[in-house]
Amino acid sequence: MLVRFFLGLREAGVPASVTELLSLLGALEARVAALSAQEFYWLGRMALVKDERHFDRYDRVFAEHFAGAERAFAALLADVPPDWLKSLAERLFTEEERRKVESLGGWDKLLETLRERLAEQKERHEGGNKWIGTNGTSPFGSGGFNPEGVRIGPQGARQRRAVKVWEAREYRNLDDRRELGTRNLKMALRRLRRFAREGAADQLDLDGTIEATARNAGWLDLKLIPERRNAVKVLLLLDIGGSMDDHVRVCEELFSAARSEFKHLKSWYFHNFLYEHLWQDNRRRHAARTTTLELLRTFNPDYRVVIVGDATMSPHEIVQPGGSVEHWNDESGAAWMQRLTAHFPRLVWLNPEPEERWEWTPSVGMVRTLVGGRMFPLTIEGLDRAMRALRRSGPASV
Amino acid sequence: MTGRFVGTQSYIATPDLEMAVNAAVTLGRPLLIKGEPGTGKTQLALEVAASLGRPIFEWHVKSTSKAQQGLYEYDAVSRLRDSQLGEARVADIRNYIVRGKLWEAFDSPEPPVLLIDEIDKADIEFPNDLLRELDRMEFYVYETRELVKARHRPVIIITSNNEKELPDAFLRRCFFHYIRFPDAETMQRIVEVHHPGLKRELLAEALGAFYRVRETPGLKKKPSTSELLDWIKLLLAEDLPPEALRGDDPKKSIPPLYGALLKNEQDVHLFEQLVFLNRRAR
Numbered sequence: 001m002l003v004r005f006f007l008g009l010r011e012a013g014v015p016a017s018v019t020e021l022l023s024l025l026g027a028l029e030a031r032v033a034a035l036s037a038q039e040f041y042w043l044g045r046m047a048l049v050k051d052e053r054h055f056d057r058y059d060r061v062f063a064e065h066f067a068g069a070e071r072a073f074a075a076l077l078a079d080v081p082p083d084w085l086k087s088l089a090e091r092l093f094t095e096e097e098r099r100k101v102e103s104l105g106g107w108d109k110l111l112e113t114l115r116e117r118l119a120e121q122k123e124r125h126e127g128g129n130k131w132i133g134t135n136g137t138s139p140f141g142s143g144g145f146n147p148e149g150v151r152i153g154p155q156g157a158r159q160r161r162a163v164k165v166w167e168a169r170e171y172r173n174l175d176d177r178r179e180l181g182t183r184n185l186k187m188a189l190r191r192l193r194r195f196a197r198e199g200a201a202d203q204l205d206l207d208g209t210i211e212a213t214a215r216n217a218g219w220l221d222l223k224l225i226p227e228r229r230n231a232v233k234v235l236l237l238l239d240i241g242g243s244m245d246d247h248v249r250v251c252e253e254l255f256s257a258a259r260s261e262f263k264h265l266k267s268w269y270f271h272n273f274l275y276e277h278l279w280q281d282n283r284r285r286h287a288a289r290t291t292t293l294e295l296l297r298t299f300n301p302d303y304r305v306v307i308v309g310d311a312t313m314s315p316h317e318i319v320q321p322g323g324s325v326e327h328w329n330d331e332s333g334a335a336w337m338q339r340l341t342a343h344f345p346r347l348v349w350l351n352p353e354p355e356e357r358w359e360w361t362p363s364v365g366m367v368r369t370l371v372g373g374r375m376f377p378l379t380i381e382g383l384d385r386a387m388r389a390l391r392r393s394g395p396a397s398v
Numbered sequence: 399m400t401g402r403f404v405g406t407q408s409y410i411a412t413p414d415l416e417m418a419v420n421a422a423v424t425l426g427r428p429l430l431i432k433g434e435p436g437t438g439k440t441q442l443a444l445e446v447a448a449s450l451g452r453p454i455f456e457w458h459v460k461s462t463s464k465a466q467q468g469l470y471e472y473d474a475v476s477r478l479r480d481s482q483l484g485e486a487r488v489a490d491i492r493n494y495i496v497r498g499k500l501w502e503a504f505d506s507p508e509p510p511v512l513l514i515d516e517i518d519k520a521d522i523e524f525p526n527d528l529l530r531e532l533d534r535m536e537f538y539v540y541e542t543r544e545l546v547k548a549r550h551r552p553v554i555i556i557t558s559n560n561e562k563e564l565p566d567a568f569l570r571r572c573f574f575h576y577i578r579f580p581d582a583e584t585m586q587r588i589v590e591v592h593h594p595g596l597k598r599e600l601l602a603e604a605l606g607a608f609y610r611v612r613e614t615p616g617l618k619k620k621p622s623t624s625e626l627l628d629w630i631k632l633l634l635a636e637d638l639p640p641e642a643l644r645g646d647d648p649k650k651s652i653p654p655l656y657g658a659l660l661k662n663e664q665d666v667h668l669f670e671q672l673v674f675l676n677r678r679a680r
Contacts, residue, residue, distance in 0.1 A: 019570050023427065032421040042414040043421060050569035052432060052576040186522060186562075204475055220482045222475065260562070 005065045009048060012057045016048040023047050037066065189261040192232050192304065192387045201226050233264040235299060235344070239309030240269045240282060247352035250378055251308055254350075258306075266303075268295070272313045273333040273367075274340065275324055292336055296343045304390045305340065305347040308378065311367040312353065318366050337370045347371060348386040352378040409438065409445040410580075410588045418575040419446055428532050428554035430569070433577030436622025439557040442577075443513035446555065453506055455552075457499035458515045465527030468500040468514075472541050491541050500531060501546055509550035518561040525568035533571055580623065582609065592627050599640040604630055607653040611660070614669055621659040629658040 006021050024047035032043060041062060049058045201224040208223035215221075236258060238251060258265055268278040268290065277289040316323040318333045341347055349367060351358065355377040358364040368375045374389050376382040403419040405411035411419075419442075422429035431439045447454035457468055477494040480487065487493045497505075503512040517525060531537045535548035556572065558564065580588060582605060589601060608629070612620050621629075632655045652673050653659070660666045 015566065017570050023425065023573075027421050027425055030421075030424045032417065032424050039417060042417050046418045046421065046573045046575050050430070050566075050572065050574045055576070220478060222479075 005044075005061070006048070008061045008065055009058065012061045014049055014054045014057050014061070020048050020050075186257045186261050189257055189383070189387065192234070192262075192390055203227050230261070230263060232262060233299075233303045234258065234262045234266075235295075235303045235305045236265060236267040237274070237278065237305065237307045237309075238267060238269050239272065239307075241271055243310055243312050244352075247310065247378075250352055254308065254378065254383075266299070270309075271326055272309075273317055273324070274307075274336050275327075275329045275333055276331070276336065292340070296339060299344075301344055301346075303344060303346075305344045306386070306390070307347070307349045307371075309349065309351065310353045311349065311351055311364045311375070312361050313363050315363050315366060318363060318370075334366075334370060337367075341371060346390050346392075347374065348389050349375040350378045350382070350386055351375055355382070403446055403449050406445050406449050408591055409441060410584060410591055411442075411445075412578075412580075412584065415442075415575060415577065418573060422555075422573050423450070423553050425573075426535075426551040426553075428556055428572045430556045430558060430564075430572040430574045431577060432558050432560060432574070434579055434620070434622050435559060436624035437577045437579060438623060439577060440513065440515055443511060443515075443555040443557075446553065447511040450511070450553075452509055452511050452553070454511045454513060455499050455503040455506070456513045456515065459517050459520045459524070461519050461521075463520045463524065465520075465524050465531075466498075468498040468528070469531065469537050469546075470498050470501055470539060471496045495539065495541060500537075503552045504535065504546055504548040506549065506552070510552045512552045512554045514554065514556045516559060517556050518558040518564065522562055525564050529567060529571065585623070585626070588623060589627065589630060593630055593634065596630070596634075597640065600633070600638075601630075603640045604633060608659065611653065611656065611669065614672060617660070617665050617668065618662050619660075619665060621661075625659050625661070629655060632658050 002021070002025065006016060009016050024044060027043055027047060028040075044062070045055065045058055049055060203225055205223040205225040208225065209221065212221035212223050213219065236255070238255070244251070255267070268280055269282060270278050274292065276293070277291045278295065279286075279289050281288055313325075314323075317325060318337075321330055321332050322328050323332065349371045351364070353361075353364070358368070358375075364375075374386070376386040376389070402416075403411075403423065404416055418429060421427075423446075431442060433439055443456070444454060446452075472491075473494045473496055477488060477491070500512065503510045532554065535551055536545060538545050585605060586601065589596065589605070604626075608621065608626050611617075636655065638654060652670065656669070657666070660669060
């Protein structure tokens, strides 16, 4: 039973492994969880799911798989006599809930229905899943009978909600199927690391010490050097707004990965294509601009430039003076791009659009030529290629 | 020897959290705790130690931390210097092995609790370097050729703020629990524990105002439990009446002393703007 559940999880995209399944079984064997579906749900989740973004998938598989199985737990609690039901109900329902039940047909009706269900369950012990379905009525309170669900368990006790947790799917908005995790991105960006020693001298320089000690006729002379740090400098230029809205997430991820990987990272934004100015803060984009010339003057050519954009626009936005969709540009975008590529020999363009779609848009091809073929898709593999291209200078051979 | 962990006098644990801790204790697996900042992740380890009556070892990870530092460090430089000065202790290399937190926990005569705090702050490879140590609860000291084994399998509680993603191999060896932001009912119990005897109306109003602030769309840093507790402390110190929190329309008034709830000037700005807009809409 658990193996099928486990395979169901894997199919739904929860990366659970056999070790984790074994540890779940170990926990069950050690009687960590009591015999209730709720506790089994928690136990399974902590053992098999290691990322809160996958909680929703777990919930779905759990609901699907154990829709009928909850009765197995219920059966373990022995046959439920009607008296027990009644006393339970009387003990637990609040005044208000009682009134609500009254309005729905009264106590007897409720108990009758419950009893019916119970009988039905006995008859259909093997195959039925109707007894507790998604909107089932169960002695544990219900989603179907009473719209709010009846509260069970004494106030403030363990199990407060009649709506089962895995059916509420509370983790829905944490789920996302993103292809690139920041971890993967960071691993790819690592390729660009270039170590240099700078800062305070706080590490023992072994070679230096040996040499100095030898010169000192064996009398120890400690030499210290600064730690090796990643000294690569990166200029990140991001296309923002318009057609880039579809790619916000992946750009955010790239940005956050880059920010933690590179100490020297400067970023600017542009819209659609590069013209005579850029900005750093989107809220103040018209007030606080940086001219592209200033950028060229400020940063020396050993900065690596990474441009992120989908390069999807009408061709005259690139080649025509005044082609910009937002303002009048005296010189064409292509001219500015050429200045940029001439100043920064190490430059790549990352395109979040899938590579096979590039051919459909003429502007992509134009931009690609402008950057000397160094356009790469924004995937792990593409990023890898881009980082390799950034390590050597000059246009790539396409 | 094993008691079960339940929420304590000063810490409200939800039943699923209790079960996660108990499963980790029973099976001797590390427990990885994630959740919004300020939901009591670090506090949990202290409470587990207190509740089970075990000693606690805290290893606070920083961006410069190396996994080796948790095991031991060999202070070669001071040994070299001592040898020049002709000290007697130079002969024994053991004098220069500095124990880390993990070793201390392994060596504890009673079963300990080990907290590895904010593991995501360290380098991306940090968790991978601890795999064997956490799995087998042993490591090898190369300098003295000795194998350090845990006397008792410690209860290991690891917290993460999700700044970096943790490697799969590491995750596989842990149990995982995500502390959700408490719902209003749990929150009431939490506040009750920290400020017993708080006037009922004040608590209700404060919680109401707190969740309203939290639900403001677009906040960079939503206020969390610890901020709520601070805020209530301030409210009590100022001795504000419950009415002050209410206002005629919740959307149009700014709760007093909201600086304790919003820690980011952009958030404060956004919040004020929203309230202002709501006022004008009238």
